[in-house]
Amino acid sequence: MKHYLFIESEGSFAAADAPQFFALAREIKQQGDTVEIFLVQNGVMPARAGSKADGLSAALQAGIAVMADEMSMRERALKASDLVTGVKPAKIGTVVERTAAGWNVIWH
Protein backbone atom coordinates (compact mmCIF):
# COMPACT_ATOMS: atom_id res chain seq x y z
CA MET A 1 0.00 0.00 0.00
CA LYS A 2 1.25 3.46 -0.90
CA HIS A 3 0.81 6.68 1.02
CA TYR A 4 0.04 10.03 -0.56
CA LEU A 5 -0.19 13.56 0.77
CA PHE A 6 -1.92 15.92 -1.63
CA ILE A 7 -1.09 19.57 -1.09
CA GLU A 8 -3.76 21.91 -2.45
CA SER A 9 -2.49 25.49 -2.65
CA GLU A 10 -5.16 27.14 -4.76
CA GLY A 11 -8.57 25.52 -4.45
CA SER A 12 -11.29 25.53 -7.05
CA PHE A 13 -11.90 29.28 -6.77
CA ALA A 14 -8.57 29.82 -8.52
CA ALA A 15 -7.75 26.54 -10.20
CA ALA A 16 -10.27 24.86 -12.48
CA ASP A 17 -8.56 21.51 -12.07
CA ALA A 18 -8.61 21.50 -8.27
CA PRO A 19 -11.76 19.32 -8.19
CA GLN A 20 -9.94 16.81 -10.41
CA PHE A 21 -7.04 16.81 -7.97
CA PHE A 22 -9.47 15.98 -5.16
CA ALA A 23 -11.12 13.35 -7.36
CA LEU A 24 -7.73 11.75 -7.92
CA ALA A 25 -7.29 11.61 -4.16
CA ARG A 26 -10.60 9.78 -3.90
CA GLU A 27 -9.55 7.29 -6.58
CA ILE A 28 -6.29 6.64 -4.76
CA LYS A 29 -8.24 5.91 -1.62
CA GLN A 30 -10.63 3.66 -3.52
CA GLN A 31 -7.75 1.57 -4.81
CA GLY A 32 -6.71 0.91 -1.24
CA ASP A 33 -3.88 3.38 -0.73
CA THR A 34 -3.64 5.95 2.04
CA VAL A 35 -4.23 9.56 1.11
CA GLU A 36 -4.47 12.79 3.05
CA ILE A 37 -5.03 16.35 1.84
CA PHE A 38 -3.15 19.37 3.18
CA LEU A 39 -4.63 22.76 2.31
CA VAL A 40 -2.26 25.73 2.20
CA GLN A 41 -2.27 29.35 0.98
CA ASN A 42 -5.56 30.15 -0.79
CA GLY A 43 -6.21 26.43 -0.77
CA VAL A 44 -7.64 26.86 2.73
CA MET A 45 -10.45 29.15 1.57
CA PRO A 46 -12.74 26.35 0.40
CA ALA A 47 -12.46 24.92 3.91
CA ARG A 48 -14.53 27.71 5.44
CA ALA A 49 -18.02 26.53 6.34
CA GLY A 50 -20.43 27.97 3.79
CA SER A 51 -17.86 28.01 1.01
CA LYS A 52 -19.24 27.00 -2.35
CA ALA A 53 -16.02 25.54 -3.72
CA ASP A 54 -16.11 22.24 -5.58
CA GLY A 55 -14.33 19.07 -4.67
CA LEU A 56 -13.53 19.34 -1.00
CA SER A 57 -16.82 18.04 0.37
CA ALA A 58 -16.62 14.95 -1.82
CA ALA A 59 -13.16 14.24 -0.49
CA LEU A 60 -14.39 14.57 3.08
CA GLN A 61 -17.35 12.33 2.33
CA ALA A 62 -14.94 9.75 0.99
CA GLY A 63 -13.29 9.66 4.38
CA ILE A 64 -10.08 11.40 3.38
CA ALA A 65 -8.32 13.26 6.20
CA VAL A 66 -8.15 16.95 5.31
CA MET A 67 -5.88 19.39 7.11
CA ALA A 68 -5.55 23.16 6.78
CA ASP A 69 -2.28 25.00 7.32
CA GLU A 70 -2.53 27.05 10.51
CA MET A 71 -0.55 30.02 9.20
CA SER A 72 -2.60 30.20 6.01
CA MET A 73 -5.76 30.10 8.13
CA ARG A 74 -4.55 32.81 10.48
CA GLU A 75 -3.52 35.05 7.57
CA ARG A 76 -7.08 34.79 6.22
CA ALA A 77 -8.90 35.22 9.55
CA LEU A 78 -10.05 31.64 9.30
CA LYS A 79 -10.55 30.16 12.76
CA ALA A 80 -10.72 26.48 13.56
CA SER A 81 -14.35 27.00 14.51
CA ASP A 82 -15.00 28.37 11.01
CA LEU A 83 -13.82 25.22 9.28
CA VAL A 84 -16.19 22.86 7.56
CA THR A 85 -16.72 19.74 9.63
CA GLY A 86 -13.93 17.27 9.10
CA VAL A 87 -11.12 19.70 8.29
CA LYS A 88 -8.50 19.99 11.01
CA PRO A 89 -5.89 22.72 11.48
CA ALA A 90 -2.35 21.44 11.04
CA LYS A 91 1.20 22.69 11.16
CA ILE A 92 3.45 22.92 8.11
CA GLY A 93 5.62 20.32 9.81
CA THR A 94 3.04 17.77 8.71
CA VAL A 95 4.42 18.11 5.19
CA VAL A 96 7.95 17.40 6.41
CA GLU A 97 6.80 14.47 8.52
CA ARG A 98 4.99 12.83 5.61
CA THR A 99 7.86 13.54 3.21
CA ALA A 100 10.36 12.02 5.62
CA ALA A 101 8.12 9.00 6.08
CA GLY A 102 8.31 8.31 2.37
CA TRP A 103 4.84 9.40 1.41
CA ASN A 104 4.34 10.62 -2.14
CA VAL A 105 3.79 14.30 -1.49
CA ILE A 106 2.20 15.95 -4.50
CA TRP A 107 1.75 19.69 -4.86
CA HIS A 108 -1.14 21.31 -6.68
Place this chain on the structure above:
Amino acid sequence: MKVLQVVSSAYRATFEEQDDTVLWLTQAMKNAGGDLDVLLTGNTVNYAVVGQDASGLKFGQWKQTQPPRIEEDLSRMISKGIAVIAVADDLIDRGLGDSALIEGVRRVHRGDVARVMSNYDQVWRW
Protein backbone atom coordinates in the same frame (compact mmCIF):
# COMPACT_ATOMS: atom_id res chain seq x y z
CA MET B 1 14.02 4.85 -8.35
CA LYS B 2 11.40 5.50 -11.00
CA VAL B 3 9.73 8.89 -11.14
CA LEU B 4 6.57 10.04 -12.89
CA GLN B 5 6.88 13.64 -14.02
CA VAL B 6 3.40 15.15 -14.07
CA VAL B 7 3.46 18.17 -16.35
CA SER B 8 0.50 20.46 -15.91
CA SER B 9 1.62 23.95 -16.95
CA ALA B 10 1.49 24.28 -20.73
CA TYR B 11 3.32 26.67 -23.03
CA ARG B 12 4.80 28.51 -20.03
CA ALA B 13 7.76 30.55 -21.29
CA THR B 14 8.21 28.16 -24.20
CA PHE B 15 9.12 31.00 -26.57
CA GLU B 16 11.71 32.32 -24.11
CA GLU B 17 13.20 28.93 -23.34
CA GLN B 18 12.67 27.40 -26.79
CA ASP B 19 11.27 24.32 -25.09
CA ASP B 20 9.13 23.31 -22.13
CA THR B 21 11.33 23.60 -19.06
CA VAL B 22 9.99 20.49 -17.37
CA LEU B 23 10.31 18.35 -20.50
CA TRP B 24 13.83 19.72 -20.87
CA LEU B 25 14.65 18.90 -17.26
CA THR B 26 13.26 15.41 -17.73
CA GLN B 27 15.52 14.79 -20.73
CA ALA B 28 18.54 16.16 -18.91
CA MET B 29 17.92 13.90 -15.92
CA LYS B 30 17.34 10.93 -18.22
CA ASN B 31 20.70 11.67 -19.85
CA ALA B 32 22.21 11.65 -16.35
CA GLY B 33 20.91 8.17 -15.68
CA GLY B 34 17.49 8.97 -14.32
CA ASP B 35 14.50 6.75 -14.83
CA LEU B 36 11.51 8.93 -15.58
CA ASP B 37 8.26 8.96 -17.50
CA VAL B 38 5.93 11.85 -18.28
CA LEU B 39 2.23 12.32 -17.71
CA LEU B 40 0.67 15.19 -19.65
CA THR B 41 -2.35 16.62 -17.85
CA GLY B 42 -4.61 19.60 -18.37
CA ASN B 43 -3.52 21.94 -21.15
CA THR B 44 -0.23 20.08 -21.59
CA VAL B 45 -2.07 17.32 -23.45
CA ASN B 46 -1.86 19.73 -26.38
CA TYR B 47 1.87 19.01 -26.45
CA ALA B 48 0.99 15.62 -27.92
CA VAL B 49 -0.91 17.06 -30.86
CA VAL B 50 0.59 16.95 -34.33
CA GLY B 51 1.00 20.24 -36.19
CA GLN B 52 2.31 22.67 -33.59
CA ASP B 53 4.19 25.59 -35.12
CA ALA B 54 5.75 28.27 -32.91
CA SER B 55 7.90 29.83 -35.59
CA GLY B 56 7.86 33.47 -36.61
CA LEU B 57 8.47 35.39 -33.40
CA LYS B 58 10.02 38.73 -34.35
CA PHE B 59 10.65 42.01 -32.55
CA GLY B 60 12.16 44.77 -34.67
CA GLN B 61 15.24 43.28 -36.30
CA TRP B 62 15.34 40.42 -33.80
CA LYS B 63 14.03 37.10 -35.10
CA GLN B 64 13.76 33.80 -33.28
CA THR B 65 15.80 31.23 -35.16
CA GLN B 66 15.22 28.24 -32.90
CA PRO B 67 11.57 28.29 -31.86
CA PRO B 68 10.26 25.67 -29.48
CA ARG B 69 9.62 22.35 -31.17
CA ILE B 70 7.64 20.46 -28.59
CA GLU B 71 6.69 17.68 -31.02
CA GLU B 72 10.34 16.93 -31.75
CA ASP B 73 11.16 17.06 -28.04
CA LEU B 74 8.44 14.54 -27.21
CA SER B 75 9.45 12.23 -30.06
CA ARG B 76 13.06 12.35 -28.90
CA MET B 77 11.99 11.56 -25.35
CA ILE B 78 9.96 8.58 -26.51
CA SER B 79 12.88 7.32 -28.58
CA LYS B 80 15.06 7.44 -25.46
CA GLY B 81 12.65 5.28 -23.51
CA ILE B 82 10.69 7.93 -21.65
CA ALA B 83 7.04 6.92 -21.72
CA VAL B 84 4.81 9.87 -22.57
CA ILE B 85 1.25 9.47 -21.41
CA ALA B 86 -1.61 11.90 -22.05
CA VAL B 87 -4.84 12.01 -20.06
CA ALA B 88 -7.50 11.10 -22.62
CA ASP B 89 -10.26 12.96 -20.83
CA ASP B 90 -8.22 16.15 -20.96
CA LEU B 91 -7.81 15.66 -24.70
CA ILE B 92 -11.55 15.15 -25.13
CA ASP B 93 -12.39 18.16 -22.94
CA ARG B 94 -10.30 20.29 -25.31
CA GLY B 95 -11.83 18.94 -28.50
CA LEU B 96 -8.77 16.81 -29.18
CA GLY B 97 -10.30 13.39 -28.67
CA ASP B 98 -9.97 12.44 -32.31
CA SER B 99 -6.81 14.40 -33.07
CA ALA B 100 -3.68 12.76 -34.36
CA LEU B 101 -1.09 12.46 -31.62
CA ILE B 102 2.66 12.15 -31.85
CA GLU B 103 3.64 8.55 -32.51
CA GLY B 104 4.27 6.68 -29.30
CA VAL B 105 2.17 8.85 -26.98
CA ARG B 106 -0.08 6.68 -24.87
CA ARG B 107 -3.52 7.71 -23.65
CA VAL B 108 -4.83 6.96 -20.20
CA HIS B 109 -8.29 7.65 -18.87
CA ARG B 110 -8.47 10.04 -15.97
CA GLY B 111 -9.92 7.31 -13.82
CA ASP B 112 -6.81 5.21 -14.37
CA VAL B 113 -4.28 7.87 -13.37
CA ALA B 114 -4.23 6.64 -9.78
CA ARG B 115 -3.31 3.16 -11.02
CA VAL B 116 -0.60 4.59 -13.26
CA MET B 117 0.86 6.55 -10.35
CA SER B 118 1.12 3.41 -8.27
CA ASN B 119 3.69 2.07 -10.75
CA TYR B 120 6.21 4.73 -9.70
CA ASP B 121 8.32 5.24 -6.62
CA GLN B 122 7.76 8.98 -6.67
CA VAL B 123 5.38 11.35 -8.42
CA TRP B 124 6.68 14.85 -9.12
CA ARG B 125 4.01 17.28 -10.18
CA TRP B 126 5.35 20.44 -11.79
Place this chain on the structure above:
Amino acid sequence: MSKDKTLTFAFMEPPFESARGTTVFRIVSEAVRSGFDVNVFAYEGAVMMSFARQQQHANAVHGRDIVEENHPLPKDWVAALLAEAAAKNIKLDWANCGLCVDERGAGEAIPGVRRGTPADLWKMAAESANTLVVGTH
Protein backbone atom coordinates in the same frame (compact mmCIF):
# COMPACT_ATOMS: atom_id res chain seq x y z
CA MET C 1 24.97 11.60 5.64
CA SER C 2 22.17 9.09 5.93
CA LYS C 3 19.73 8.70 3.06
CA ASP C 4 16.93 8.25 5.59
CA LYS C 5 17.74 11.62 7.11
CA THR C 6 17.98 13.55 3.87
CA LEU C 7 15.14 15.33 2.11
CA THR C 8 15.20 17.06 -1.26
CA PHE C 9 13.05 19.98 -2.31
CA ALA C 10 12.89 21.31 -5.86
CA PHE C 11 10.99 24.45 -6.70
CA MET C 12 10.55 26.99 -9.48
CA GLU C 13 8.87 30.03 -7.99
CA PRO C 14 10.64 33.38 -8.33
CA PRO C 15 10.66 35.81 -5.39
CA PHE C 16 7.95 38.39 -4.78
CA GLU C 17 5.40 36.83 -7.14
CA SER C 18 3.33 34.31 -5.25
CA ALA C 19 2.74 32.62 -1.92
CA ARG C 20 4.47 29.45 -3.07
CA GLY C 21 7.97 30.71 -2.43
CA THR C 22 7.18 31.52 1.18
CA THR C 23 5.59 28.13 1.68
CA VAL C 24 8.64 26.37 0.26
CA PHE C 25 10.83 28.31 2.66
CA ARG C 26 8.55 27.35 5.55
CA ILE C 27 8.82 23.67 4.59
CA VAL C 28 12.60 23.81 4.18
CA SER C 29 12.88 25.67 7.49
CA GLU C 30 10.82 23.03 9.24
CA ALA C 31 12.99 20.29 7.77
CA VAL C 32 16.16 22.02 8.98
CA ARG C 33 14.62 22.72 12.38
CA SER C 34 13.72 19.05 12.63
CA GLY C 35 17.32 18.04 12.00
CA PHE C 36 17.13 16.65 8.49
CA ASP C 37 19.90 17.07 6.00
CA VAL C 38 18.31 19.04 3.20
CA ASN C 39 18.94 19.51 -0.50
CA VAL C 40 17.30 22.38 -2.33
CA PHE C 41 17.31 22.57 -6.12
CA ALA C 42 16.20 25.98 -7.34
CA TYR C 43 14.99 25.76 -10.92
CA GLU C 44 14.16 28.57 -13.32
CA GLY C 45 12.86 31.68 -11.50
CA ALA C 46 13.66 30.21 -8.11
CA VAL C 47 17.36 30.86 -8.70
CA MET C 48 16.60 34.52 -7.99
CA MET C 49 15.77 33.66 -4.38
CA SER C 50 19.45 33.70 -3.50
CA PHE C 51 20.48 36.59 -5.79
CA ALA C 52 22.91 38.68 -3.78
CA ARG C 53 21.87 42.07 -5.15
CA GLN C 54 18.39 42.09 -3.64
CA GLN C 55 17.97 45.28 -1.66
CA GLN C 56 15.64 46.56 0.98
CA HIS C 57 13.72 49.78 0.38
CA ALA C 58 11.68 52.27 2.32
CA ASN C 59 7.92 52.20 1.87
CA ALA C 60 6.12 55.54 1.74
CA VAL C 61 2.71 53.90 1.53
CA HIS C 62 3.44 52.13 4.79
CA GLY C 63 4.91 55.36 6.21
CA ARG C 64 8.14 53.56 7.14
CA ASP C 65 11.77 54.30 6.36
CA ILE C 66 14.10 51.59 5.15
CA VAL C 67 15.03 50.48 8.66
CA GLU C 68 11.48 50.45 9.97
CA GLU C 69 10.19 48.66 6.89
CA ASN C 70 12.84 45.96 7.20
CA HIS C 71 11.65 44.51 3.92
CA PRO C 72 12.04 40.73 3.65
CA LEU C 73 14.62 39.56 1.16
CA PRO C 74 14.61 35.88 0.21
CA LYS C 75 18.42 35.92 -0.01
CA ASP C 76 18.41 36.66 3.72
CA TRP C 77 16.04 33.75 4.29
CA VAL C 78 18.43 31.47 2.42
CA ALA C 79 21.36 32.82 4.44
CA ALA C 80 19.46 32.33 7.69
CA LEU C 81 18.64 28.74 6.82
CA LEU C 82 22.23 28.03 5.82
CA ALA C 83 23.39 29.49 9.12
CA GLU C 84 20.86 27.49 11.10
CA ALA C 85 21.87 24.28 9.37
CA ALA C 86 25.55 25.00 10.01
CA ALA C 87 24.84 25.72 13.68
CA LYS C 88 23.03 22.40 13.97
CA ASN C 89 25.83 20.64 12.09
CA ILE C 90 23.47 19.38 9.43
CA LYS C 91 23.73 19.77 5.69
CA LEU C 92 21.79 22.30 3.66
CA ASP C 93 22.92 22.02 0.04
CA TRP C 94 21.30 24.86 -1.91
CA ALA C 95 21.93 24.48 -5.63
CA ASN C 96 20.81 26.87 -8.32
CA CYS C 97 20.26 25.52 -11.83
CA GLY C 98 23.29 26.97 -13.58
CA LEU C 99 21.73 27.59 -16.97
CA CYS C 100 18.77 29.25 -15.27
CA VAL C 101 21.24 31.53 -13.48
CA ASP C 102 23.03 32.39 -16.71
CA GLU C 103 19.95 33.36 -18.71
CA ARG C 104 18.88 35.66 -15.89
CA GLY C 105 22.30 37.19 -15.31
CA ALA C 106 21.93 36.10 -11.72
CA GLY C 107 25.40 34.75 -11.10
CA GLU C 108 25.91 36.70 -7.92
CA ALA C 109 24.39 34.38 -5.38
CA ILE C 110 24.99 34.72 -1.66
CA PRO C 111 27.83 32.66 -0.14
CA GLY C 112 26.96 29.05 0.48
CA VAL C 113 24.81 28.67 -2.62
CA ARG C 114 26.25 26.70 -5.51
CA ARG C 115 25.56 26.12 -9.19
CA GLY C 116 23.95 22.83 -10.08
CA THR C 117 22.64 20.82 -12.98
CA PRO C 118 19.68 18.53 -13.62
CA ALA C 119 22.08 15.68 -12.94
CA ASP C 120 22.56 17.12 -9.46
CA LEU C 121 18.81 17.12 -8.91
CA TRP C 122 18.57 13.49 -9.89
CA LYS C 123 21.53 12.63 -7.63
CA MET C 124 20.00 14.59 -4.77
CA ALA C 125 16.71 12.76 -5.18
CA ALA C 126 18.33 9.34 -5.53
CA GLU C 127 20.30 9.90 -2.33
CA SER C 128 17.35 11.20 -0.32
CA ALA C 129 14.55 9.55 1.58
CA ASN C 130 12.12 11.53 -0.52
CA THR C 131 11.67 14.53 -2.80
CA LEU C 132 8.98 17.17 -2.95
CA VAL C 133 8.59 19.18 -6.12
CA VAL C 134 6.80 22.53 -6.21
CA GLY C 135 6.28 23.78 -9.73
CA THR C 136 4.91 27.03 -11.02
CA HIS C 137 2.33 28.21 -13.50
